[in-house]
Amino acid sequence: MSDHTKITHLGRGDPSAEGAINPPIQRASTILFDRAEDLYATGPKRHYGTQGMTVHDSLCAVFCELEQANSVILANSGLTACTLPLLAICAAGDHVLLSDNIYGPTRRFCEGHLSRFGVETSYFDPGAADDIETLVKDNTKAIFMESPGSLTMEFTDITAVVEVAKRRKIWTLIDNTWGAAWFLKPLTMGVDFSIQAATKYPCGHSDVLLGTIAAGSKEGSKLLASYNRASGNFTAPDDAWLVLRGLRTMGTRLERQERVALNIAKWLSKRSEVALVLHPALPEHPDHELWKRDFSGSSGLFSLVLHPVEEPKVLAFLNALKIFGLGFSWGGYESLAVHCDPQLVRTAGSWHHTGPLIRLSIGLEDETDLIDDLTRGLAQL
Numbered sequence: 001m002s003d004h005t006k007i008t009h010l011g012r013g014d015p016s017a018e019g020a021i022n023p024p025i026q027r028a029s030t031i032l033f034d035r036a037e038d039l040y041a042t043g044p045k046r047h048y049g050t051q052g053m054t055v056h057d058s059l060c061a062v063f064c065e066l067e068q069a070n071s072v073i074l075a076n077s078g079l080t081a082c083t084l085p086l087l088a089i090c091a092a093g094d095h096v097l098l099s100d101n102i103y104g105p106t107r108r109f110c111e112g113h114l115s116r117f118g119v120e121t122s123y124f125d126p127g128a129a130d131d132i133e134t135l136v137k138d139n140t141k142a143i144f145m146e147s148p149g150s151l152t153m154e155f156t157d158i159t160a161v162v163e164v165a166k167r168r169k170i171w172t173l174i175d176n177t178w179g180a181a182w183f184l185k186p187l188t189m190g191v192d193f194s195i196q197a198a199t200k201y202p203c204g205h206s207d208v209l210l211g212t213i214a215a216g217s218k219e220g221s222k223l224l225a226s227y228n229r230a231s232g233n234f235t236a237p238d239d240a241w242l243v244l245r246g247l248r249t250m251g252t253r254l255e256r257q258e259r260v261a262l263n264i265a266k267w268l269s270k271r272s273e274v275a276l277v278l279h280p281a282l283p284e285h286p287d288h289e290l291w292k293r294d295f296s297g298s299s300g301l302f303s304l305v306l307h308p309v310e311e312p313k314v315l316a317f318l319n320a321l322k323i324f325g326l327g328f329s330w331g332g333y334e335s336l337a338v339h340c341d342p343q344l345v346r347t348a349g350s351w352h353h354t355g356p357l358i359r360l361s362i363g364l365e366d367e368t369d370l371i372d373d374l375t376r377g378l379a380q381l
């Protein structure tokens with residue numbers, strides 16, 4: 001079955017839907033039992049609302065197939081999906097190795113909070129996976145990748161990291177939000193946990209926060225399930241329902257967003273104001289070959305480096321945009337733009353480009369309208 005068929009057909013047909021195509025939303029804390037004997041019985045019957053209801057099972061079933069996972073856990077945001085597995089894995093005295101292009105709040109969580117529990121964090125250059133063995137310590141418990149990084153579009157050689165991690169018995173995690181388990185299947189490459197902010201492409205409508213953690217093995221599933229149950233993490237059924245609804249059209253949206261984003265990236269690469277377009281499908285992208293090796297396509301998110309200009313000009317560029325919204329997050333039906341320099345943090349190396357870094361998330365608007373909008377913005381430079 002192709003992924004297009006999977007996302008339209010899987011996770012349906014539970015008897016509680018009574019023939020309706022979509023699952024019911026069951027808001028539940030208490031679940032009643034007919035007999036007192038069953039209250040403490042183990043078995044398939046749910047005992048309490050935190051175990052999730054039909055819609056949670058439906059959503060997990062679709063993600064499980066897309067990610068080719070052993071199991072999937074839902075989290076109340078993409079950020080929780082990043083932090084929860086680290087809490088499940090690490091104990092005092094452990095060390096985690098993060099990619100230097102990791103989502104900023106994940107970095108802050110490790111530095112500011114995992115540290116309180118005696119877990120040390122250090123960083124690797126996302127483009128230098130060949131050196132990873134030199135950074136691994138005896139107490140390294142997890143290596144967390146983000147490929148590509150959602151601001152700088154740097155890719156990591158996942159296979160090289162997995163090879164070292166397996167040999168050294170280290171868990172590997174990847175933030176797979178850009179690949180969306182559509183263009184990249186990290187678990188099939190040996191990564192232990194594939195994480196997504198389903199807030200982005202699966203939801204697709206900028207109205208829900210939700211995360212997913214897909215585990216590749218039984219052992220990983222057990223570790224996650226145990227911590228998840230203990231932590232009280234829970235996703236509201238309405239949110240799960242909305243993401244399932246969004247997921248049904250994700251493939252179609254991504255096909256269009258991929259095509260339009262690449263056309264706009266090509267157009268931008270010919271503009272005199274632009275120093276470099278960071279879109280992996282362009283042959284001039286430094287990780288073009290790595291992207292071609294591992295990914296089956298590209299999504300609607302990419303970045304560009306402008307020729308050096310003062311910040312007021314960058315702000316004028318953004319303020320002149322009428323169709324692109326100015327705001328964080330991405331993957332929705334509406335196009336967004338942000339300048340990234342205020343949130344660029346590097347520890348393992350430095351960011352080599354001197355001009356301002358702009359990130360675009362291409363939505364579902366008409367390509368010509370988007371290009372006209374960017375033309376209006378670039379005129380400010």
Ligand SMILES: Cc1ncc(COP(=O)(O)O)c(C=O)c1O
Pocket residue numbers: 077078079080082103150175177178196197198199209210211328329330
């Ligand atoms: C790459 C990446 N991972 C994780 C997250 C966190 O997702 P959420 O906004 O659902 O917390 C984001 C959000 O922007 C992101 O860009």
